[in-house]
Amino acid sequence: MASKVKMKRRFGLKRVLESSIWSTLLFCALISVVVLLLVFGYLVGNAIPFFEQISPIQFLTGTNWNPGVTPPAYGVLPLLMGTLLVSFVGAVIAIPIGLGCAIYLTEIASPRVRRYLKPTIEILAGVPSVVYGLFAALVLSDWLAAVFHPISRLNALNGALILAVMMIPILVSLAEEAMNSVPKSLKEASLALGANRYETIRRTLVPAALPGIGAAIGLAIGRAVGETMAVIMATGNATQFTANIFSSVRTMTAALAIDVQETAVATQHYYSLFAVGLLLFIITFAINLIADYIMARFKEAYQ
C-alpha cells in the first residue's frame, strides 16, 4: 500500500506538472541572477582597458577632465567634486526639513493630517526627475539669479536645491519607518516620568531611532549621488574643479550621460566612461550596503 502511494506520487501527472513549474521558476530566478552578474562583469570588463593605459592613482587624483583634446586628460576629481558638492549641499538643506517633517508625521500630526500628508510625500517621490530638472532649469535658476547673482545662471546651488527636494521624500519615509520601529514602551516610560512630548521626542525617540535615521540619510545621499537628469538640466555642466556653489559644475552622472552619446566605441574615451561608471557604482553600492546593514541591525535590536 505504502509503495503504491509512492509510485503514484513519483509518476503522476501532478508530479510532472509540479516539477516542470518549479523548473520554470528556477529558470527565471537564474536569468535574473545571471543577467545581473553578467551586466556588472561588463562594467568592470570595459573599465580594465582604461586602467591599462591610465593608472588608478592618476585617474583618482587628476584635477583635469578633458577627454576630447590631445593629449586627453583623465583626472576624475572635477567630476567627483561636482557630484559631492551638489549632493552634500543638497543633503544639508534636505536633512533638517526632511527629519522635521518625519517627526511631525509620526508624533504630532493628527491621523487626519497624516492620511493626506503621507500620499503627498509619496507623490513627491514619484515625480520623474526630468520634471524636477525642468523646474530647476526654467524657474528655480531665475529665482537664484535674482537673489545671489551667481557666476553662471545654471550652477551647483541650483542643482543642490533641486536634489534636496528629491531627497526629502526618501528621508521622510525612511526616517518615519525608523521612528515607528522604536517600541512604544520607551516613549510611554518617558512620558510617565514626567517628560513632555517634545522632551520625549528629543531625549528618547530620536536617540533611540538614531541608527535608522542615519541609514535614511545615507540612502538619500546615495540617491542624490546617482541622480542624472535633474542635475544635467540644473547645473550647467561646465567641467571645472571648484568648490564654489555659484559656479557651474559637471557631475559624474552628467559626464556619463553627455559623453556616451558622443564617443566612438572601443576608444580610450569610451573606456574612460566605464571607469567613471565603475567609480559611481562603487560609491553608491557602498553607501547602500552600509545603510542597509545599519537599518537591518537597528530593526533587529528592537524586535
Place this chain on the structure above:
Amino acid sequence: MNRKAKEALMFSLLRGCAVVVVLTLVIIIGYIFIGGIGKWSVDFFTKNPAPDSHGALVMGGVFAPLVGTLILMVLVLIISIPIGVLGAIFLVERQGKSRISRAWWIVVNNLAGVPSIVWGLLGVALLVYYLHFGLSLIAAAITLSLMVLPIIMVATKEAIEAIPASIREASVSLGATRWQTVRHHVLPYSASGIMTGVILSLARAGGETAPILVTGVAVNAGIPGSLSDQFQALPYYIYLMTQTTNRTQAYAMADAAALLLIVLIVGMSLGAIILRSRYREKYKW
C-alpha cells in the same frame, strides 16, 4: 524659556518643516500646471512635434513621444514581470532563508539603488554594441527592464513574506503540493502587493530619461515600426525643449509635456498607493 513654551516653539518648527514640504510640491506642480495647461488641446495629443520657422521642433504636439513612452512601458512589463515575479517566488518559496538566498537578496536590494545612468551605460556596452541591437527600442526596453528587475523582485518578496506562515502550513498539511500552495494561497493573497510593486516599477521606467537617452531615444524618430527602430519618449521630449533656442514656445511645450508626464506617472503611483491601502485593509492577519 519654560518647558511648555519650548515644546510649543519646537512643535511649530516641526510643523513648519511639513508645511515647507507640502508647499514645495504645490509650487512645482502649480508652476508646471499654469505654464502647460494652456497648450493642452486636441492637436497637442494627436500631432507629432513639428519644426518652427528656424527648424526647432517646438510646434505641433507630443503624439509620437507619448506613444513611444507607452510602448516602452508595455515592453518593460512583458520583459521584467515574468522574470522578476517568478524568479522572486522561486527564491522565497524554494530557497527560503538559506545562505544563498540571503546573500542574493542583499545583492538584489542594493542593485535597486544603482544609478539609472549606470544601467544605461551597461545597456550601451552589452545591448547596443556587443549584441549589435544598435540604438533601438528593444535596447532601451531591456535596459529599463534590468533597472526595475530588482525593484519588482523586492516588492514581490515583501508581498509574499507578509502572508502568515500558518496559511502555508495549513495548505501543506491538507496535502497540497508546494506549487498548489503557491498557486491557490500564496499568489492570491500577495497579488495586490505584487501588483503595487509592478505598477510603481512601470511608473519609474516610464519617467526615466537617462538610460533611454544613451540607448535609443531620438529627436524625431516618429512612431517606431519595429523593435529595432529608434523612438521618441515624453521625458526626453521635455529635456529637448529646455535645450532649444525658441524659448517662449519651447518652455510652454515643455511644461505641457511635463504636466502630461506627471498625470501619467503620478496617476499610476497614486493607483498603486490606493491599491496597497485597500489590500492592507482587506487582509489584516
